[in-house]
Amino acid sequence: MKVLPFTIPVPDDSSIIVQEELLPHFYPHLHRHSEVQITWVIKGEGTLLAGSSMHSFTGGKIFVLGTNQPHLFKSSPEYFNEQPSLQIHALTIFFDPNGKLSSLFNLPEMKALKVFADGWQSGFTVPAERTHVLTDQMLAIQHASGASQLSMFISMLKDLSSISEPKMLSPMVNNYPLTDPEGMRIASVYNYIMHNFSREITLNEVAALVHLTPNAFCRYFKKHTRTTFVAFVNKVRVNEACKLLVNGGNNNIADVAYHCGFSSITNFNYVFRNTIGKAPRTYASEYAGATKA
Structure with missing residues (x-):
């Protein structure tokens, strides 16, 4: 097991990815990707490992994860006991400010949002009092397309960037980028500890x-x-x-x-x-x- 470098497929007709999951449990491996990730845990509970920091999660929480931030949503043990009544439900938006959206983020009018996207590599938890607005926006983005979806996405980022002093997921960004062999070692240790x-x-x-x-x-x-x-x-x-x-x-x-x-x-x-x-x-x-x- 290693910190898997994910490549998230971006549809040809869209610059952002909206992914809804209804599964027995969250993906069980530590991984990272170039996209910023905004995840709304609709249903489920467990522990989010972001970098070397841990945070309990339950339904209703929203997390923002930075680009290439190693992370793992570890479902609680009971989700692995083959109980059909237990499932996780999540809605996630992925976007890469340096990929298809780079031209947009480099516009002068987008400078503040570019600074926001680049400045939160450690990720953060969306405050409870802001989740209601954000969940409505995420649902609207999920069911929109084209220019309307992109406009809603920019509006959501604007609201996220206005959050004052959000709670960081990791105290600092790792200054020692992990190679695949190093990632394999760290991830195997994390996995071993969290299971034993x-x-x-x-x-x-x-x-x-x-x-x-x-x-x-x-x-x-x-x-x-x-x-x-x-x-x-x-x-x-x-x-x-x-x-x-x-x-x-x-x-x-x-x-x-x-x-x-x-x-x-x-x-x-x-x-x-x-x-x-x-x-x-x-x-x-x-x-x-x-x-x-």
Whole structure:
């Protein structure tokens, strides 16, 4: 498995791609492509891996991913259990400001939108209060064609560019572009961790997975992800713990801790507080209070 360099086919009669998915689960491999990607998760839940950062997603969220930003929408485990009642539903718009649309983005009138498209290589989450307008625009673009579709697309970009200080998906762009062999190593490590975080994962076993010594692996992983191996594993576990704590189905802190691969309650509380900024029980209580308000 590697960070797959996707080539998204662009129709001859269109400069943007609109893709609707209704599937058992999201595409399960880390990948990247030259197009900016705007994805509205209509139905489904799981974890978005963007660069080395993780974000829980549920139906209703909209994410903007930058050009060549490695990403993976990892559906929750239950979506892989062959349950016909579970499906994901998403609507995505792809566009390449340096491809067919380059002439448009190089017009003087498009300068602000060009700066916007080029300036958000780290991606961002669309604020909840803006999703209603954006989903209406995405649906309109899906069902339009020709000049009308392009006009609606420009209007949507204008609204996106007006979002003040959106929440970035990744804290920074990777300054070390990944070759295919490097991408293969990083992606295989990500995939291994995200499928095995519920048990103990040793440095030796992951280093062996990518044919490096433990010390060489630690240096390699930090160079390309800007975080340590242990910190990344902890982020995956805490992200899963957050989902379990707020879904209402499991409020037992000990069960959550052990399910997510922590060896003790003390360690879980310590890592959770350092990552989220509050204790697990406080996090769950505050979420419950917010949803009842």
